[in-house]
Amino acid sequence: MFVQSFFQNLLNALQWGSFYALIALGYSLVYGVLLLINFAHGDIFMVGAYIAFFLATLLLGQYAFALPFALPPMAVFVITVLLTMALTACVGVTIERVAYRPLRRKGASRLYVVITALMCGLVLENGNLMLLGANRRSFPELLPTAVYSISGINISNIKILVIIATVCVFLLLETIVRRTKLGMAMRAISYDRMAVPLMGIPLDTVIVFTFVLGSSLAALAGVLFAIAYPVLEPYMGALVGWKAFIAAVIGGIGEIRGAFMGGFLLGFVEIFVAAYFPSTLRDLIAFSILLIFLSIKPTGIFGIARATKI
């Protein structure tokens, strides 16, 4: 019995951690390149979930006009995911163009950019609240849920999908960052921002690419989250976003492996605390562990303390 509940929780933790990992990857990518904590990222996740909602309901013909042909469920799912990722990437890039780039050009202190990011997040959240109202929306069932029971452990196809998608994304990102020219440019920018434009690398293109990657990952997380927990509300991105940021920092911000590990670690802590303690203690214990962890290892799991020159 104990073993069963342990493995069940392990599976839940893997799924829950996947969402954190996907969002944390976006934080880490942007931080790695720009040294900017993009606090609007959690809300981009929310925007992704909402875009997916409207696309999915449109494709399923729940509006006044239905599509002339009925799409198979798998096609609806794939189209929704891809279009959502593309549209959300546009939102992310727009924010970068409108809000962050002018500040960067002016050479503002990066903390002011952080405040601008916070404000962008608020605009997205409350703009959504204003336009769409405070009603919660229930996400349509894109994939028929199937639950397999293996020796008492319930495994749903959605959980498997979420976990596999996250691992694939991680492998893809590692390849992009380690093996491609753009990835090399990204690493170069985080290493020395002054020298990179001198080498003829287009700084702005690389930054836009980073935002495209980060935002589309947040969108993917949004779609998967909406499928797994089909209730959408404007503030859903705020808390998850902050926690994903924490996950990114635990792993060592700026590191892709770190964001991945940190996301899963936070997912494990949260699920297991909720499973074996009263669930009201979840935040308390999770954050206390974080506090102790950061006091012992201040740069996170994979973070490297940079030597300061005088």
Add this chain to the structure above:
Amino acid sequence: MRRFTSLILYALLSLVIITAAQGRWVNPYILQIAMFVGINIILSTSLNLVNGYMGEFSVGHAGFMAVGAYITSVLNVWLFSSTKVFGPAVLSPSSAIYLFPVTLILGGIGAAVVGLLVAIPSFRTRGDYLAIITLAVNYIVKSSIENMQVIGGARGFMGMSGIVNAMQEVVNVPWVLIWVLTSVGVTVWLLHRFVNSTYGKGIVAIRDDEIAAEIMSVDTRRMKIVAFMLSSGLAGIAGGLFAHILGYINPGTFTIMKSTEALVMVYLGGMGSLSGAILSAVSLTLILEFFRPLQVAKWVVVPLLLILLMLFRPEGIMGHREFTDVFPALRRFFPSHGKEK
């Protein structure tokens, strides 16, 4: 004489406000906003000590505010009023009038002790990792309060209006307003003197270069402890006052949103500018009240305005300067940077 000009001016201003409140010349709504302006001034100037002068990025100021609010309120309700939870009043309710500042300061001390939770990790951590620690402390405080059923848990805690009434029964003047004005005055005076003193300049030195500061014999650990404890202690006092203005507090008030508000005030005013922090606290509170009829749209309009402001003036209203740098003529009345002594 010059040394006391600002003090006398502030005392006169406070007197005018108190008289206006006492004579009921202004309606209670405006009075309440005035008190919130005061609270926000304390919050933004105290956060400015850490975020502006010391150059750290603390995002959990509301946590310290919550500690102060709860300690002060629980002490007051326990001591001066009879409730179901805490039993009969320990002291006579009328003695609240003398002991209110004591409990207020105790709340501040409590918050300062919690500030140690941030100060000690800050020896080894800087920047974004420290930001996470402050964020975690904010969550820990909020979550612990939610789990303490004795003080109401997530339902919140009330009974502070009884204390305020008890104080007003003894001498009928607006006590909370008086304490808000006093605390604002003391906070601004204290911070002004602190950051301009030779000792306090160590904090600015830490911002500019921690290692160089250490070599120049600044005790960086000690300075960090002092800065974090002072900042969080003042936030605790702001929290205690906040609780007594509203008469009801719940953990949901002291979330990241509240911390963000304080952050915005600091960066809007300009990092490391005391007058900027005051100016932005006053203007932001008033702007938020002014846009209240817009309801939800308020939270779209105000952030948009702030983004626009950042685009055109990325260093905040005052930048690193003080009011006396912008208007040098005022130096006749307000002695500037450390020239007194």
